[in-house]
Amino acid sequence: MTTLATEPTAPKTVPPTTPPARRARPRGARGMHGGWLSYLILGFALLISAFPFYWTIVAASRSNADLAKVPPSLLPGPNLIKNFEAVLEEAAIGKALLNSFIVSGSITVGTVLCCTLAGFAFAKLRFKGRGALLTLTIGTMMIPPQLGVIPLFMLIAELQWVNQLQAVILPGLVSAFGVFFMRQYLVQSLPDELIEAARVDGASTARIFWSIVIPVARPGMAVLGMLTFMTAWNDFFWPIIALSSQEPTVQVALRQLGGGYVHDQSVIMAGTLLGTLPVLLVFGFLGRQIVGGIMQGAVKG
Numbered sequence: 443m444t445t446l447a448t449e450p451t452a453p454k455t456v457p458p459t460t461p462p463a464r465r466a467r468p469r470g471a472r473g474m475h476g477g478w479l480s481y482l483i484l485g486f487a488l489l490i491s492a493f494p495f496y497w498t499i500v501a502a503s504r505s506n507a508d509l510a511k512v513p514p515s516l517l518p519g520p521n522l523i524k525n526f527e528a529v530l531e532e533a534a535i536g537k538a539l540l541n542s543f544i545v546s547g548s549i550t551v552g553t554v555l556c557c558t559l560a561g562f563a564f565a566k567l568r569f570k571g572r573g574a575l576l577t578l579t580i581g582t583m584m585i586p587p588q589l590g591v592i593p594l595f596m597l598i599a600e601l602q603w604v605n606q607l608q609a610v611i612l613p614g615l616v617s618a619f620g621v622f623f624m625r626q627y628l629v630q631s632l633p634d635e636l637i638e639a640a641r642v643d644g645a646s647t648a649r650i651f652w653s654i655v656i657p658v659a660r661p662g663m664a665v666l667g668m669l670t671f672m673t674a675w676n677d678f679f680w681p682i683i684a685l686s687s688q689e690p691t692v693q694v695a696l697r698q699l700g701g702g703y704v705h706d707q708s709v710i711m712a713g714t715l716l717g718t719l720p721v722l723l724v725f726g727f728l729g730r731q732i733v734g735g736i737m738q739g740a741v742k743g
Contacts, residue, residue: 498718501711502526509707525712529699532709534687535716538695543720545610545681545691546674552615553670554663560616561624562655566637567647576625583618587679595683609684610691614674620666627662628655668728675721692717 501509503522508515529535563569564576594613595604603609632655640650656663678693685694699706699713 495718498711498715501708502715504708506706506708521708522712525708526716528706528709529713529716533695533698533713534690535692535695535713538690538692539716539720541607541685541689542675542692542717545607546671548611549614549674550667550671552611553617553620554667556616557620557624557666558656558659558663559651560621561626561628562632562651562659564621564625565628566632566634576622579618579621583622591680591683598684604684605686605689607685607689610677610681613680614677617670620670623666624659624662628659631662632658664728668725671724671728672721675717 499522500516500518502525504515504519505521508519560579564572598604598609636654636658637650640654645653676693677691681691682694682697685691687694687698690698696710696713696717699710
C-alpha cells in the first residue's frame, strides 16, 4: 500500500494592518480661527467705536455740574429720566420724531425703488443714449448741493409747500449715488442668462424687475436703504430752511435744546440719545437683511 506524500503548506501571511490615512486638512482651514492678536485688534476697534455712544449715555444720565468735573465720571448717573423730561418740555421732540420717521421712511423707500429701477435700466437694458444719461447722472454728484438751495426754495415757495413735509421728501426721492451704486451692483450680481431665460418664457420687463431683479438686488437695496435712512435722518441743512419750529424734524428740534446763558449739556446729550436710538434700530434690522441676503446668495451660488 502506497501513501501519497503531501507537500507541506506554507503558513498564510497576513499583511500588517496599516492605520487609515488621515484626511488632509484644507490649506485654508487654519485661517478660519483668528489668533489672540486678531481678537485683541477687534476688541480695541470695538472699544473705540462704541465709546462715543457710551459717553452719550453717561452724559445724558448726569447733571451739567457732573460733566464739568475734572476728571468726569465714566459711570451712568440717576438723571436720565429727568433729562428726558426736560427734553420733552424744551422741544417738540415727540412730533419731531414722528416727522423724521415720515420723512426718512418715505425718502428711503422712494430712493431704493427708484434707484434700483434706474440701476437695472442702466445695467441690463439697451437703449439709445444710455451712456450719455449715465454720465450726466454721475456728473450731478460733482455739483455742490448748496448751489441748488435757492432755486429749490423758490420752487417749493411757488408750489406753496413751505413748512410742509413734502418739501423735504420730494427732493430726496432719487439720488445719483443710489443709481450708480445699484447699477454697479446689478452688473456684477445679475447674469444676463437669467434675464434671457425669462424673456424666452415670455416675461415682460416689469415682471423681470419684480420677480428676478429685486430678489437678486436685496442685499444691495438693504445697504442703500441703510445709508439713505441715516443720511435723511441726520440731515439738518435743508429741513431747517424748508421747515419751521412748528413742523420740525429731530435735528431741527435738537437746536432748541440747552437754551439760556449756560447750555445744559446733559439735556442736549439726552436729546441726542433720543435721536440716535431709531437709527440704531434701523441699522440692526437692515444689518440682518444684509447678512441674510449675502449668505443666501453664497449658498445658492
